[in-house]
Amino acid sequence: MFTWNFQYISKARLSSTLKQLNLSAEQGDILIRIHTAIHLADEAVDLARFVKELVPKAVIFGTSCMAVINKGNYALNRCIISVSTFSEATVCSEVIPIMDEYTGTVLPVDMLCGQIKKEFVRDNTKLILTFFSGQYKDAGHFVDRCNDFFPSVPMTGGIASCAQNNQDDFSDDGFVFNEKGWSDRAILVAALSGDKLENLSSFATGARVIGDESEITDTFRNCILSINGKNAS
Structure with a gap:
């Protein structure tokens, strides 16, 4: 598996970059993700269709977002494109x-x-990648139930949002899209499968460990009810 991440500048620059990558479906599945804080919904679909014309066999999807993280920097008014190739894995996606x-x-x-x-x-x-449009209010419950339906498959993703400085021009709560269209009332799902594919998922938090090690002895969903057998409150 190889992945390239780059900032979208223009269609001409994008075309040149993708041609330089010399992508070929004969070498394995191709996944192209677009996360944009600059495009309107129809513009994002147009960009996805443009990419599809350049790489016809690629699986393409994207989300709107308030900002992107590029080269370690938090940036507004940017669009990031990520290209991944899989020599021994398959990718499928649907809105x-x-x-x-x-x-x-x-x-x-x-x-x-x-x-x-x-x-x-x-x-x-x-691995399953999952992105929600912002109007979906049951995301937490959905993730909990997915853990029940297929507990052995890790899931990662996020919730699409709107650009901060141009919010009136976007759908109310962000949207997901591919080359077929966009929706602010949908879940975008992509699955990565393969016998030799390995995956490690993690996340960063603003928390740090304090005090002695304790055991969480009772919970309800994501709420801690007791620690070391004692009421957590």
């Missing part, structure tokens, strides 16, 4: 609606988790 087409109500969490398990999870699936 899944969270609303019932006819009633306009939010689909049950278990229905969404079951759909993802059926369409994406295989015996050799090693």
